[in-house]
Amino acid sequence: MTTFRFAPSPTGYLHVGNARLALINWLAAKHTGGRLILRLDDTDEERSKPEFADAIREDLTWLGVSWDAEEKQSDRLAAYEAAFAQLQSEGRVYPCYETPEELDFMRKRLRSRGLPPIYTPPTAEKLQKYIAEDRPVHWRFKLMPGVIEFDDLVRGPVHFEADKLSDPVVRRHDGSWLYMLPSAVDDRDMGMSHIIRGEDHVANTALQVQMFEAMNAPVPAFAHLPLMTDIEGGGLSKRLGSLALRDLRDDGVEALALASYLAHLGTSDDIKAEDSLEKLVGLFDFNHFSRASPKFDPAQLSRVNAQVLHGTAYGDVMDRLPLGVDEPLWNAVRANLERVADVHIWQKIATAEIDPVVGDEDADFLKQAADFLPQEPWDETTWGTWTAAIKTATGRKGKDLFMPLRQALTGLDHGPELKVFLPLIGFARAEARLKGQRG
Incomplete structure (x- = not known):
């Protein structure tokens, strides 16, 4: 069985970019008959909050994304300790003692020489000096030399030369964990078959491939999606307004509209409303994803939202x-x-009084039209019968006939079909408005 995961950090509300990743992982899981695990990466004790975790669950449920199991990294610290001890015993993690300032100086010096800013372990002499100074220790994962390769389901074959990558820090001097190792341990233990995430993780994947191999774990299939931008190709910014799902929901965005939009965005599919999440599941295909960055367009989302409402039943x-x-x-x-x-x-x-829009050049025509109003009850045939009589009496046709009637009856130059809306206005209001009166 295929297994996918969505692994947000409960340090804030769910953003539309992360919601897209959650949705795509869910669609892929459903399309392949697999399962989705919601994994809360909550090892940041200071910033992770239960209320954010609750909000993430609420937002996912609203969007229609369900999960088959939930895990929290804060419950799995023993698993990370065990993996760390194993890797340490095999020489795949090692202690480091440099200060942030020393590391920054090393990077700047390498760049000034035209070299990649790759971490170089200290000499034995310098290492003993650091230990003698009782410096705080952090830990790095040792990369093995050679080419790191994986086939990306979106990007195609990906290659990294290990000697051009820095050994990643996996544990801080206070014992807390960075992202890399706990994520790989979780993916191993939870039987992850596929990992779908943003393209900003491509280099992380190269490092984690070696972590999987070091732990004798199967390497999952990877798909890295281009990051969403604004309509001009820049980073999503606050000038677009809040893009948290809770705010989009409060702004009137329908769940199916957002799901349709995010599922089609960045693919070769037409961006349009689908009538169900099941339809989106059936349409899912990794081959449809583009390597170009998808552009989040609020106007386009509004159009999809309108399409959903057009097909929404009253019930x-x-x-x-x-x-x-x-x-x-x-x-x-x-x-x-x-x-x-x-x-x-x-x-x-x-149902209420409005001020009609009556142009001077149309006032007499509209009063004449009022005289032709039939008595109630009205139905959808009333509009056609009435306007045919007006046309015969006045000689007006097309826009010259229909636009003044619409403006007088509704106060607007656009709107629903008047054959269905006129009966809702009723005789008394229609007559008053046609005569230029508030009604």
Whole structure:
């Protein structure tokens, strides 16, 4: 069975970029008949908060992403100690004593000579000096020489020369863990078959390939996705507004719209609303992903959101609608909404007094149109019968006929089909508005 994971750090609210990774891992797991593990990387005791973990679970559930098991790194410290001890006994982790300032000086000196800033272990003499000074110790994983290779499901074959990479620090002087080793230990112990993450982890993957090999563990398949940018190709920034899922949800973005958008973004597929998450599962294909950075476009997301609302049945949204919005009104206006909250605009137009838009050149025409209004009850045939009579009497047709009627009846030059909306306005309001009166 295939096994995937989503491994957020509960140090903040779930961002749209991480939500995309969660969704894609879930789609891949469902598409392959596998499972998804939610792993909370919570070893940062100072910044990890239970409320953020709860919010991540809530956001994933809202998006439709379910998981088959949950793990927390804070519960697995013994496993990391055991792996560390094994690697230490085999000479694959070793102590280091340089200060941050000394390491920075070493990097600058190498760069000034045109060399890659690769860490070089100290000489035996210098090592003894550090130990004699009782310096705090941190620990690095020793890379073995040679070429590190893996086949990326998005990028294709990837190669790194180990001697051009620094041995990574895996443990700080206070005993706390950095990302690299605990992540690899978890992936080994949880039987991870696939790891899908951002392309900023490509170099980490090369290092972790050797960690898997050092622990005699199978190396998972990897897929590194290009990072999302703003519409101009820059990093996602605060000028776009908050991109936390909780804020997008509060702004009226539908879960299925966001899932459709994020699933198609950065692929060869058309970006459009799908009618279910199951449809997205069926469409999933690693071969569809592009190596180009996907651009997050709020306007495009709004269009997808509108597409979802256009197909949303009244029963699926009634609990979120303002009091008084019934099924006929919802069905009449849903094709003109970008957010559910926008329905109040059309509720007011249908049920409350508004100021009509009546141009001087159309005033007499509209009064004449009012005289042709049939008596109620009205249905969807009323509009066609009424406008046909007006056309015969006035000779107006096309836009000259329909636009003044729409502006007078709704106060706007766009909106739902009037054949379904006119009966909701009713005779009294329609007559008053056509005569230029508030109604």
